[in-house]
Amino acid sequence: MESIKLNTENLGRIADSVAIPLYDRSKIKAGIVHVGIGGFHRAHQALYTDQLLHKKGNENWGICGVALLDFDRKIYNTLKEQDGLYTLIVKELDGSLTTTVIGSIVDVLYAPEDPKAVIEKMASPETKIITLTITEGGYNYNEATKQFDFSNPLVQHDLKHPSEPKTIFGYLTQALKLRKERDQKGLALQSCDNVQGNGHILQSMLLSFVEKAEPGLVDWIKKEISFPNSMVDRITPATSSLDVTALKDTMGVDDEWPVVCEPFKQWVIEDDFITGRPAWEDVGAQFVNDVVPYEKMKLALLNAGHSVLGILGALKGYSTIDQAAGDINIARFLGLYMDNEVTPTLGDLEGVDLKKYKHSLIQRFGNIYIKDQIERICSESSAKLPIFLLPTITAQLKTRGNIDFAAFVIAAWAIYSLGLDENGNKIVIKDAISEVLQKRAIEAKENPKTFIEIEGVFGDLKNEALFVESYTTSYYNIKNKGLEACIVDLNSKILNKINE
Incomplete structure (x- = not known):
């Protein structure tokens, strides 16, 4: 099949193959600036916004996507060439595909190339919300000190060269400074990352930076900026070359960087937007007064569950999450971990059928069509596990509850960090502190x-x-x-205790 390049001019030519935006994108204004235009944002918030733009009266809520880091050039170039358009491919549980072209990103900027343009866009009166998907590590939060990490070289750069920032905190500080100097209204800064209390963490880290960088701005931020918490959920594996080729061959669409995802999605948002917000609830988002219970549930079950499957699966030699979830012993381990260690820490979850939710997670992890790479899930584990798994250990220790499953995962991570699976094959460790992890993993062979x-x-x-x-x-x-024998033993130990 002859493929057609995805861009605004060619939308009409591909309309018979895939769903396309039915609104006039030329009339959409970017009231939202989003930093971090990777796969998750494009499978989640940008989709919700696209669906909302199909409803009249929402023309001011388009998205300007910002590629913040040097290695984001490829996604910037791709979206720029495609006029912000991309294809979202939902891989259903039965193997069928739901394919849609998303049009909510109406402008894109590459921060390293033109930092001033990004600062001006954030400071524009048109911008009412700045949203973020900068990963767990992007908040520059030191887990040990519970403070902002000023030793980060990029932070030091931003303090010395404020007009040419490299971190999100440098950009936000300069943009908010302009808004204040121009006597403009504030806005909402909304984190969409897997960080518990993500709005609170963003507020705390930003104010810590501003106190050193622009101390005269602190009081204005406290008065004029809101930081709504949110909980986001959708499994979005990295796009493979096979996905790109399949889209060309089956749909005739030449998209350099489509996004693939599972059918499930969820977005729970604290209703705290100081200068107005989109009616995302009209397209399935949930606005609540307190996000924390939902957030805690998701981080401790879904995100931690991913890490459990990833670390154990990697040691077994699996390459995808569905392979690990399809291993009956690992799946049983995960179920027992969720029931016996996580669930006692969650408290009352109003309106949530926890048993049903946990069952749905096992199904989602086992979706054989998603092929989420274990390497992706295990990347940056040093930033993920303190958020996803360690809080369960801490909570259980306070009540002297069981921690054997969580401790087992940490032990497996220590062995994983040696860089070899149990078959002797190399494990690629992608982590900001990979050298530290490997050094300590080697030392742990003598003293765990x-x-x-x-x-x-x-x-x-x-x-x-x-x-x-x-x-x-x-x-x-x-x-x-060996891993498998230990998993079987631990599963049996807990099951026997339950049946006593």
């Missing part, structure tokens, strides 16, 4: 406790005797008996 003494990851857990004992026991068991 060395690994959990990485203070920036584990904080004070090295001083918790129950955790240290469980972790150390798991470490030696895995090394001596």
Whole structure:
């Protein structure tokens, strides 16, 4: 099949093959600036916004996408060439595909090339909301000190060269400074990342930076800027070359960077937008007074569940999450972990059928058509696990609840960090502190406790005797008996205890 290049001019030519935007994109104004235009944003917030733009009266809520980092040039170039358009491919549980061209990103900017343009866009009166997907590590939060990390070289650069920032905090500070100087209204800064209390964390980290960079701006921010918390959920694996080729061959659409995702999506948002907001609730988002319970549930079950499958699956030699979820022993391990260690920490979740939610997660993880790469899930584990898994350990220690499953995962991570699976194949470790992890993993072969003494990851857990004992026991068991035998033993131990 002859393929047609995706852009505004060619939309009419592909309309018979895929759903296309039915609104006039030339009349859409970018009331939202979004930083981090990767796959998740394009499968989630940009989709909700696209659906809303199909309803009349929402013309002021288009998105200007900002590629913040040097290595974001490819996605910037792709979207620029495609007029902000891209194809969203939903891989249904039965293997069928739902394919839609999304049009809500009406402008794109590349920050390293023109930082002033990004600052001016953020400062524009047209901009009412700035949203972020900058990953868990992008908030520059030190888990051990619970403070902003001023030792980060990029932060030091922003303090010395404020007009040429490299971090989100440098950009936001300069943009908000302009809004104040121009006597403009404030706006909402909305995190869409997997960070518990993401709005609160963003507020705290930004104010910490501003106190050093522009101390005269602090009071204005406290008065004029709101920081709504949100909980986001949609499994969005990295796009593969096969996805690009399949789109050309089956739909005749030449899209250099489509996005693939699962059918499930969820967005729970705290209703705290100081200068107005889109009616995202009209297209399925949920506005609530308190996001925390939903957020905690999702981080501790879905995100931690992904990490559990990723780390254990990697050691077994699996390459995708569905393979790990299809391993009956690993799947049982995950189910017992969620039931016996996570669920007791969640408290009352009004309106949530927790049993049904956990069952749905197992189904979602096992979607054989998603092929979410374990390498992607395990990347930046040093930033993810303190958010997804360690809070469960901390909460369970306070009540002397079971922590054996979580401690086992940490032990498996220490062994994973040596860089080889149990078959002797290389594991690619993608992590900001990969050198530290590998160094400590090697030292852990002689003294397992060395690994959990990485203070920036584990904080004070090295001083918790129950955790240290469980972790150390798991470490030696895995090394001596192998992963699968240990998983089977731990599953049996808990099941026997439940049946007593």
